Amino acid sequence: MQPVPERISVQTNVLNANQQTALANRELFADRGLLVMNLMSAPGAGKTTLLEATIKALQGHFRLAVIEGDLQTDLDAQRIQALGVRAHQITTGTVCHLDARMVARALDSFPVDDLDLLIIENVGNLICPASFDLGESLRVVVCSVAEGPEKPKKYPVMFNKANVVLINKIDLADASGVDVKELAANVREVSPKAAIFELSSRTGQGMAAWTQWLQQAVEMRALAATVSV
Amino acid sequence: MHEISIAESIVQIAEAKAREQYARSIQVIGLRLGTFTTIVPDALQFAFEIARQGTLARDARLDIEIVPMVVRCVVCEASTQPVRGVCLICEHCGFPLEIVSGEELQIDYIEVDSEKEESPCSQCQNESQSRPMY
Numbered sequence: 001m002q003p004v005p006e007r008i009s010v011q012t013n014v015l016n017a018n019q020q021t022a023l024a025n026r027e028l029f030a031d032r033g034l035l036v037m038n039l040m041s042a043p044g045a046g047k048t049t050l051l052e053a054t055i056k057a058l059q060g061h062f063r064l065a066v067i068e069g070d071l072q073t074d075l076d077a078q079r080i081q082a083l084g085v086r087a088h089q090i091t092t093g094t095v096c097h098l099d100a101r102m103v104a105r106a107l108d109s110f111p112v113d114d115l116d117l118l119i120i121e122n123v124g125n126l127i128c129p130a131s132f133d134l135g136e137s138l139r140v141v142v143c144s145v146a147e148g149p150e151k152p153k154k155y156p157v158m159f160n161k162a163n164v165v166l167i168n169k170i171d172l173a174d175a176s177g178v179d180v181k182e183l184a185a186n187v188r189e190v191s192p193k194a195a196i197f198e199l200s201s202r203t204g205q206g207m208a209a210w211t212q213w214l215q216q217a218v219e220m221r222a223l224a225a226t227v228s229v
Numbered sequence: 230m231h232e233i234s235i236a237e238s239i240v241q242i243a244e245a246k247a248r249e250q251y252a253r254s255i256q257v258i259g260l261r262l263g264t265f266t267t268i269v270p271d272a273l274q275f276a277f278e279i280a281r282q283g284t285l286a287r288d289a290r291l292d293i294e295i296v297p298m299v300v301r302c303v304v305c306e307a308s309t310q311p312v313r314g315v316c317l318i319c320e321h322c323g324f325p326l327e328i329v330s331g332e333e334l335q336i337d338y339i340e341v342d343s344e345k346e347e348s349p350c351s352q353c354q355n356e357s358q359s360r361p362m363y
């Protein structure tokens with residue numbers, strides 16, 4: 001019997017499986033009026049520090065939880081737990097990003113019904129997490145002044161998909177010789193619609209504008225869920 | 230190296246489609262890959278060599294069609310292909326640009342060896358009734 005080569009049209013997105021799971025996550029979050037934030041950056045840009053400062057500002061107002069994604073160790077989850085906030089660590093081993101299924105599994109360890117804000121700290125990496133939707137409502141990218149002004153140009157896909165870009169470590173602007181305005185302009189070029197905040201999670205400068213914005217987003221989200229019931 | 234996860238997904242999708250068609254093996258997987266993704270074609274080819282092992286695609290070739298990035302201004306309709314560096318603000322009117330293409334990551338087609346016969350004979354028909362369900 002002679003094999004007959006045959007071309008079959010497929011037309012399927014390679015990330016389809018992840019997107020299906022992300023969709024299920026997103027529906028669950030919307031149903032509960034839960035705001036979910038996917039926090040991404042290069043390693044060391046200050047995600048965990050920023051998270052700590054954000055938690056301190058919002059802790060009295062909302063019921064919070066955190067999912068920490070890291071290649072190894074649960075050090076970041078420990079930092080969050082030290083603030084009295086529920087934190088679940090996902091260690092990905094060699095996988096350079098979180099995916100929707102890892103988040104879905106982690107949800108088992110959360111009282112999803114009793115939360116207002118869930119923050120997911122993704123694996124430190126400006127490339128891979130850009131492709132994997134987790135079902136989040138907000139994609140937040142942290143970019144530190146210490147990384148220089150060119151990061152948005154070098155990683156345009158990640159910045160383009162951000163809803164919010166937090167320019168962190170502005171206290172280091174002078175020491176690192178970086179013009180914060182130039183960095184912000186570079187962010188805007190690849191992500192014209194993102195909200196941009198300039199802040200320092202160490203000194204607290206600029207933090208209030210960000211946490212007020214986030215607070216409003218959490219409130220609107222909860223309100224939208226009660227209205228649609 | 231997210232190309233590993235991507236390559237695994239490509240093989241899974243291609244295999245599922247091939248099984249649907251009772252194919253014996255996959256010869257070619259045609260992929261459309263936009264330039265405004267984070268996927269590096271060479272890294273993907275490398276990852277694919279690993280991901281295809283032990284599957285229906287074990288001898289398959291990955292044909293990557295590169296789709297260039299095209300952006301368009303919703304206000305002045307100017308359409309451009311960013312070459313060096315990406316700027317999503319219209320140089321003519323300052324409004325944000327829309328991405329028309331360049332974000333593709335899609336399996337277009339597969340080429341398979343099927344068991345279908347030009348002229349059916351009794352022997353083959355028997356065989357096709359007891360197709361292996363892999």
Ligand SMILES: Nc1nc2c(ncn2[C@@H]2O[C@H](COP(=O)(O)OP(=O)(O)O)[C@@H](O)[C@H]2O)c(=O)[nH]1
Nearest residue numbers: 043044045046047048049124168169200201202
């Ligand atoms: N000067 C300064 N240092 C910061 C700031 N935010 C974070 N850092 C420091 O940057 C380093 C990495 O921070 P971390 O939050 O662990 O980064 P992550 O890897 O993105 O989670 C730590 O030494 C932080 O203390 C900031 O706003 N200013």
Ligand SMILES: [Mg+2]
Nearest residue numbers: 047048076121
């Ligand atoms: Mg961290």
Ligand SMILES: [Zn+2]
Nearest residue numbers: 302305319322
């Ligand atoms: Zn224009």
